């Protein structure tokens with residue numbers, strides 16, 4: 089059987105890291121697309137030349153032509169611009185919306201059967217726009233954010249508790265922004281919920297609140313350290329987990345920006361929720377019962393995303 093074909097649209101910091109991970113994990117052959125001439129070709133060749141050392145079998149091709157992504161099984165979209173210090177994700181909306189239009193049309197015309205994972209910010213609005221421009225089925229277009237936000241939460245918790253991050257689970261709902269909702273009662277160490285760990289004296293409520301806030305600010309913390317762009321190692325690893333779940337029909341339960349129609353009181357809207365990812369794409373939305381406070385946080389997060397979607401409609405008439 090031929091190896092899966094994985095198209096990476098955008099060959100910047102995340103795109104290059106994605107290509108490297110796909111090759112190292114032998115998930116498939118890579119087509120790296122970017123409008124910047126030479127960048128995808130150079131990164132593809134560099135990674136291919138590491139193949140004999142690492143011992144992976146994967147072919148990599150850099151391109152400026154959408155026809156090269158024809159028949160791709162997975163497309164991961166990072167095309168656009170990232171944040172610089174002082175910018176919010178929402179500041180990227182106007183410029184990245186135009187990019188989503190050309191990318192969405194490129195996927196529609198060349199890889200309509202692909203599972204599409206969007207990473208470009210502001211995430212929840214861009215995945216909505218990308219779906220609109222591409223016209224692909226909703227269950228085949230989703231956004232990566234929840235795995236990254238949960239991974240940041242898990243990392244901070246494992247450091248606080250001095251336990252392996254393998255035994256820490258975390259649950260983050262809502263949009264990928266300052267209003268994201270890390271749910272402490274569904275986050276655990278080896279099954280013990282965080283509120284119980286506070287009662288057991290493992291940490292204090294104040295420390296836990298500070299970790300929740302640091303998780304919300306996780307992207308900005310990296311931007312302020314790097315100064316020239318945003319995080320890329322952890323975002324790439326997170327998107328690879330989603331691609332692998334699809335390609336291997338793993339039925340993984342993963343949080344991602346998915347189209348929610350009916351659950352959580354939403355009627356046809358992209359926002360971060362727990363999902364099941366398998367060969368059918370987003371096969372299920374996992375709906376949990378929120379308490380009053382969690383519901384209020386979720387509603388405010390949904391409201392923030394709705395504002396961005398409305399802004400997209402105001403910029404591009406074809407979306408209205």
Ligand code: A3D
Pocket residue numbers: 097098099100101102103121122123124127166167168169170171180184187190191207208209211232233236264317318319320323
């Ligand atoms: P960067 O290294 O600048 O790469 C972006 C690439 O997109 C560049 O190589 C550009 O040449 C290319 N590009 C621009 N316009 C087009 C186009 N029309 N078609 C094809 N390629 C194009 O950025 P990055 O890789 O660090 O980040 C990419 C995106 O991911 C940004 O929007 C970030 O804000 C976003 N991001 C999201 C998360 C999430 O958790 C959702 C995390 C980190 C970054």
